[in-house]
Amino acid sequence: MNETFKSLTLVLLLLITSCGNSEKKEQKTSEESEAKTLVSKDQNQEKTILFFGNSLTAGYGLEEGQAFPELIQKKIDSLGLNYEVINAGLSGETTAAGKNRLDWVLKQGVDIFVLELGANDGLRGIPLEETRKNLQDIIDKVRKKNPEVKIILAGMQIPPNMGQDYTEKFRKIFPELAEKNNVYLIPFLLKGVAGNSELNQQDGIHPTAEGDKIVAKNVWEVLKPLLKESAGPEA
Structure with a gap:
């Protein structure tokens, strides 16, 4: 009886030890699998490009899908890049x-932030230093929210209605801020469109659908290299 009891005890101990080791192995395997899944999800996670601007960004007077941010999304999709554009x-x-x-806009994660503001300031004759400070504050807030975000500043020019001095100083705000903050610059968002009646709506300010195709190209020239950094040479 004693020998039998000892044998049974030994078998039970072996079984308990074996089960414990098995559970540890299964737990380790599960943890490794979960870690690989999380890494995979992180690598494939869709990135966000946010266009933050006025009526030029909103696509004033255009049909759905004709504004330049939507044209950028179509370009990105055609290349199979994993980016979502938010207008x-x-x-x-x-x-x-x-x-x-x-603050409300930045509640969502943003990887690339395109800042297109200032035109309405210039057309209304708002003091230049106020415009400069507001743009600087926006850049600072975006970076505080996400230090890794890439920022593109859209340069703008206005007609000389407010005088040549005001117009020239307004134009310089954008390249100066871009250099100061080490952000990417679109030299002039409306290059090739501004002043061309065939590419602008009747108000002479907002591009037509054809005009926005040119605007999209101006944006793409600066945006494309940033996408290539993450997505490879096919962009």
Whole structure:
């Protein structure tokens, strides 16, 4: 009986030890599998490009899908790149109004932030230093939210209605801010479109659908290299 009891005890101990080791192995395998899944998800996670601007970004007067941010999305999709474009344009937006709604917009994650504001400031004759400060504050807020974000600043020019001095100083705000903050610059968003009646709507300010195709090209020249950094040479 004693020998039998000892044998049974030994078998039970072996079984318990074996089960414990098995559970540990299964747990380790499960943890490794979960870690690989998380890494895979992180690598394949869709990135976000947010266009933050006024009526030019919103596509004032255009049909759905004709505004330049939507054209950029179509270009990205055609290349099979894993980016989602968000159009956060709002007609009539000034730099001050944009700064006030920025916190709400930044509730979502942003990988590339395209800042297109200032035109309405210039057309309204808002003091240049106020425009400059608001744009700087927006850049600072975006970076505080995500230090790794890539920022593109859209340069703007205005007609000389406010005088040549104001017009020239307004134009310089954008390249100066871009250099100061080490952000990417679209030299002039409306290059090849501004002043061309065939590419602008009747107001002479907002591009037509054909005009926005040119605007999209101006944006793509600066945006494309940033996508290539993450997606490879096919972009």
